[in-house]
Amino acid sequence: MKKKNIILxxxxxxxxxxxxxxxxxxxxxxxxxxxxxxxxxxxxxxxFGNSAGLAQMNWREVGIYYSPSPFGVKELANAYAAYIxxxxxxxxxxxxxxxxxxxxxxxxxxxSFSRNIDNNFFIGVTALYQNLSIERYGNDNAVTxxxxxxxxxxxxxxxxxxxxxxxxxxxxxxxxxxxFIMGFGASHDFNSLITFNASVExxxxxxxxxxxxxxxxxxxxxxxxxxxxxxxxxxxxGLGIHYSFVTLDYAFFSHPDLGLTHQxxxxxxxxxxxPRKEKIKNYLFNK
Amino acid sequence: MIRYIILIFLFxxxxxxxxxxxxxxxxxxxxLLEESSIDLEEDYLYDLLEELQDNPIxxxxxxxxxxxxxxxxxxxxxxxxxxxxxxxxKFFHAREILAIxxxxxxxxxALQFFTTTEEVITKPLIDLSGLSGEFRSRFVRxxxxxxxxxxxxxxxxxxxxxxxxxxxxxxFNFAGLIEKDPGESKFNDFTSFSVSxxxxxxxxxxxxxxxxxEFGQGLIYWGPYSFGKGAEAVRTVSRSAKSxxxxxxxxxxxxxxxxxxxxxxxxFDLTVFYSYNKRDANVDTSTGELTSLPISGxxxxxxxxxxxxxxxxxxxxxxxxxxxxxxxxxxxAYQNLEYDHPIRQTGLFNPYGKSFNFYSATYSFVYxxxxxxxxxxxxxxxxxxxxxxxxxxxxxxSFVTSIRNYPRNFYTFKGTGFGEGSNTSNEFxxxxxxxxxxxxGIINFYFDQFKFPYESFTSDYPSSGNEFLFDYQFRPATRTxxxxxxxxxxxxxxxxxxxxxxxxxxxxxNVRINYDYYVLRNLRMRSRIEYVFFDQSIVETHEKxxxxxxxxxxxxxDQLRFYGRIVLFETDSFxxxxxxxxxxxxxxxxxxxxxxxxxxxxxxxxxxLFDFARISAKYSELYKPDEVLLSSGNSQINNNLDNRLTFxxxxxx
Numbered sequence: 001m002k003k004k005n006i007i008l009x010x011x012x013x014x015x016x017x018x019x020x021x022x023x024x025x026x027x028x029x030x031x032x033x034x035x036x037x038x039x040x041x042x043x044x045x046x047x048f049g050n051s052a053g054l055a056q057m058n059w060r061e062v063g064i065y066y067s068p069s070p071f072g073v074k075e076l077a078n079a080y081a082a083y084i085x086x087x088x089x090x091x092x093x094x095x096x097x098x099x100x101x102x103x104x105x106x107x108x109x110x111x112s113f114s115r116n117i118d119n120n121f122f123i124g125v126t127a128l129y130q131n132l133s134i135e136r137y138g139n140d141n142a143v144t145x146x147x148x149x150x151x152x153x154x155x156x157x158x159x160x161x162x163x164x165x166x167x168x169x170x171x172x173x174x175x176x177x178x179x180f181i182m183g184f185g186a187s188h189d190f191n192s193l194i195t196f197n198a199s200v201e202x203x204x205x206x207x208x209x210x211x212x213x214x215x216x217x218x219x220x221x222x223x224x225x226x227x228x229x230x231x232x233x234x235x236x237x238g239l240g241i242h243y244s245f246v247t248l249d250y251a252f253f254s255h256p257d258l259g260l261t262h263q264x265x266x267x268x269x270x271x272x273x274x275p276r277k278e279k280i281k282n283y284l285f286n287k
Numbered sequence: 288m289i290r291y292i293i294l295i296f297l298f299x300x301x302x303x304x305x306x307x308x309x310x311x312x313x314x315x316x317x318x319l320l321e322e323s324s325i326d327l328e329e330d331y332l333y334d335l336l337e338e339l340q341d342n343p344i345x346x347x348x349x350x351x352x353x354x355x356x357x358x359x360x361x362x363x364x365x366x367x368x369x370x371x372x373x374x375x376x377k378f379f380h381a382r383e384i385l386a387i388x389x390x391x392x393x394x395x396x397a398l399q400f401f402t403t404t405e406e407v408i409t410k411p412l413i414d415l416s417g418l419s420g421e422f423r424s425r426f427v428r429x430x431x432x433x434x435x436x437x438x439x440x441x442x443x444x445x446x447x448x449x450x451x452x453x454x455x456x457x458x459f460n461f462a463g464l465i466e467k468d469p470g471e472s473k474f475n476d477f478t479s480f481s482v483s484x485x486x487x488x489x490x491x492x493x494x495x496x497x498x499x500x501e502f503g504q505g506l507i508y509w510g511p512y513s514f515g516k517g518a519e520a521v522r523t524v525s526r527s528a529k530s531x532x533x534x535x536x537x538x539x540x541x542x543x544x545x546x547x548x549x550x551x552x553x554x555f556d557l558t559v560f561y562s563y564n565k566r567d568a569n570v571d572t573s574t575g576e577l578t579s580l581p582i583s584g585x586x587x588x589x590x591x592x593x594x595x596x597x598x599x600x601x602x603x604x605x606x607x608x609x610x611x612x613x614x615x616x617x618x619x620a621y622q623n624l625e626y627d628h629p630i631r632q633t634g635l636f637n638p639y640g641k642s643f644n645f646y647s648a649t650y651s652f653v654y655x656x657x658x659x660x661x662x663x664x665x666x667x668x669x670x671x672x673x674x675x676x677x678x679x680x681x682x683x684x685s686f687v688t689s690i691r692n693y694p695r696n697f698y699t700f701k702g703t704g705f706g707e708g709s710n711t712s713n714e715f716x717x718x719x720x721x722x723x724x725x726x727x728g729i730i731n732f733y734f735d736q737f738k739f740p741y742e743s744f745t746s747d748y749p750s751s752g753n754e755f756l757f758d759y760q761f762r763p764a765t766r767t768x769x770x771x772x773x774x775x776x777x778x779x780x781x782x783x784x785x786x787x788x789x790x791x792x793x794x795x796x797n798v799r800i801n802y803d804y805y806v807l808r809n810l811r812m813r814s815r816i817e818y819v820f821f822d823q824s825i826v827e828t829h830e831k832x833x834x835x836x837x838x839x840x841x842x843x844x845d846q847l848r849f850y851g852r853i854v855l856f857e858t859d860s861f862x863x864x865x866x867x868x869x870x871x872x873x874x875x876x877x878x879x880x881x882x883x884x885x886x887x888x889x890x891x892x893x894x895x896l897f898d899f900a901r902i903s904a905k906y907s908e909l910y911k912p913d914e915v916l917l918s919s920g921n922s923q924i925n926n927n928l929d930n931r932l933t934f935x936x937x938x939x940x
Contacts, residue, residue: 154764182853184816202857204885204912
């Protein structure tokens with residue numbers, strides 16, 4: 001009886017957690033910026049957000065993100081892995097995500113194609129094969145399609161837009177189990193050290209979420225990040241440590257109902273020649 | 288010498304214009320109409336611009352009043368064209384307009400398509416050379432079954448059909464139109480036809496069939512369209528009439544049917560017409576009185592069919608205009624309307640009786656950088672008037688002030704005067720507008736104050752209100768355009784509170800950020816966020832609505848174009864509804880009100896099959912997750928999805 005109650009509470013929390021879908025997105029950097037990074041999606045985890053950003057990269061990269069027990073609840077554990085391979089015709093990325101525990105499990109496999117359409121314009125298309133299984137309710141699969149675009153207004157300013165689950169795929173017979181999401185973002189490099197990000201995301205059933213984030217390169221090896229968003233109202237701070245081919249990101253954020261939590265991720269970059277932003281600018285503008 | 292330099296300059300501009308943008312006439316028309324921010328899904332405005340495209344204005348001979356009949360051209364720009372002509376002589380080609388420095392580049396680009404330098408030559412009356420024509424065939428179908436079809440209330444099938452042909456040879460124009468709405472049983476539920484002779488000796492136009500009459504500022508004569516208040520703060524107020532227009536639209540009731548002639552002699556311009564037109568009407572069988580003249584044009588249900596052509600309207604009248612001193616045009620008009628049933632008296636100040644006379648006088652005076660224009664009209668009861676001053680302070684700054692006074696006992700059947708209300712009655716208003724092409728962008732601002740001295744549609748008491756619009760456009764980076772717009776409307780409305788009508792203050796505020804960027808020469812993206820706030824005092828209603836959209840326009844090949852958009856919207860109710868002007872197949876305006884919560888998206892493809900033929904198709908979808916049915920009554924859909932398919936074939940030879 002007691003155990004049943006706990007399970008019910010857990011499922012309630014899960015639903016809460018799941019509904020603020022943004023928080024399920026991976027990447028300690030993205031979380032530290034409160035997901036304001038639509039126009040600064042320049043690492044391999046962009047696969048799960050605005051995949052257009054992947055086309056800015058001309059190197060291989062692997063990312064692993066693991067959150068063993070968010071808000072102290074190990075049943076909310078989620079793990080992501082992503083890989084990007086650049087080709088002459090565009091970049092192909094694959095990713096995997098797992099979320100939940102024995103009673104409620106979600107798996108996703110992502111395949112994405114992104115391409116530089118013009119010097120300043122990038123698009124990305126991602127197909128996500130999703131599987132949901134709930135104990136005693138059975139399981140179901142769905143394929144969702146995400147689109148993204150990223151446009152450089154100048155070397156320092158970018159704007160972006162994305163739409164997720166374009167064709168409103170759903171689990172089971174109930175419609176809208178997977179939300180339709182649309183967002184816009186802008187990003188501006190104030191100087192070589194500071195980048196501002198702002199974005200708005202709207203999920204069909206929720207109020208729009210306004211987000212803002214700042215990234216500051218303290219020294220060559222350390223990046224500081226902070227951000228806040230309106231829906232759900234939350235604040236975030238984070239830290240990135242880069243050394244050689246390894247980038248370690250850490251994020252700490254608040255949730256209005258669930259409190260504080262920590263996240264961490266690691267990115268392995270197969271071509272660690274210079275800092276990320278510099279590398280992208282060299283690739284895009286100094287060809 | 289200067290002339291040659293300008294020519295060289297012109298060619299370089301041309302190259303630039305071509306590489307900068309691949310705008311087609313249709314896109315220009317779409318952009319212009321979007322600016323007019325209308326709520327109607329009507330095609331008059333489209334027809335108006337298409338007609339102008341077919342009959343472009345000669346920039347070498349046109350005077351200022353003629354130039355101003357181009358709907359988007361303001362005095363400032365018209366004056367710039369005349370100044371250029373005076374300085375450098377006749378234009379070689381309409382493209383030379385691009386070389387006029389003081390002209391807004393967007394206006395200049397659009398003008399190329401609506402002007403010409405070809406002289407009108409008086410040809411023999413019957414001249415089969417230069418035969419040209421166009422044919423447009425359109426079919427539209429809702430993919431969801433509406434209630435009226437399911438329960439058998441609608442007689443016909445679910446297709447909407449629209450077939451139109453226009454033929455031009457020599458000085459003759461022919462136009463014919465057949466239309467059927469969904470649910471109507473006859474393929475030719477509405478048929479319209481006109482033939483006209485243009486520019487032959489003293490005859491400027493001679494029309495038989497269906498037509499519209501324009502005069503002055505539209506107090507007694509005007510087409511059933513108007514541009515209204517919009518982001519072009521200065522231009523939209525004072526109008527320039529074009530006398531007779533061949534009718535090619537699908538409104539089934541508000542045109543004239545008969546014959547009309549427009550003759551010019553020296554400085555005189557005379558129009559006479561006679562019309563006898565059957566109209567849909569509700570007639571009270573016991574008294575034989577007309578209770579209403581519905582204009583929807585639908586004949587789908589028993590009730591709608593029983594109104595079909597129940598009344599007849601006979602109209603006749605004349606207009607005489609004269610041009611004096613090269614800068615003044617004055618005009619006088621008379622109109623008589625007679626119905627075969629008397630109109631029932633519905634209110635102290637509403638029209639009643641069988642026969643109605645209208646008289647009107649208009650003037651337009653242009654002196655240097657000032658244009659003063661106006662109209663006064665008399666309906667045998669009272670006099671309505673509108674007077675405007677357009678003033679060009681510099682080539683970057685223009686200003687307009689307009690005062691309108693439509694008494695409560697003035698009414699008009701065929702007029703649509705500028706104003707807040709739609710019936711040119713019971714309104715006093717002052718409009719001020721300013722347009723400033725500053726170094727940091729283009730600013731349009733207007734402030735309109737209005738008073739309804741007698742009860743109105745939204746208020747049981749005399750009421751007042753005002754409205755302002757601030758529109759700012761600037762280019763933050765090359766190939767991009769940022770547009771910020773704030774519009775706020777205040778009105779006193781009446782609502783029943785505890786059984787007694789109470790006057791309360793109502794505010795509607797629209798805030799819009801729109802960003803256009805040419806990603807490639809042939810790919811334009813547009814992102815928009817728009818908020819609507821709706822507030823009422825006393826009852827403490829505070830509602831909001833908003834939309835986000837992402838739009839693209841992609842010219843994949845010279846012959847192949849794609850248009851698409853995804854819209855996400857949410858509004859608390861109808862009060863906070865949001866609008867977004869949509870691309871549609873040519874000739875169709877689409878500006879649906881979005882209410883509630885949902886997604887709308889569409890994709891349209893246009894393909895030029897041959898030089899002379901184009902096919903286009905559009906699929907659009909509206910999805911509202913929280914609803915189980917959409918709309919109501921006969922148009923109800925028992926589903927939360929409303930999708931539609933449109934096909935069109937255009938042939939031009």
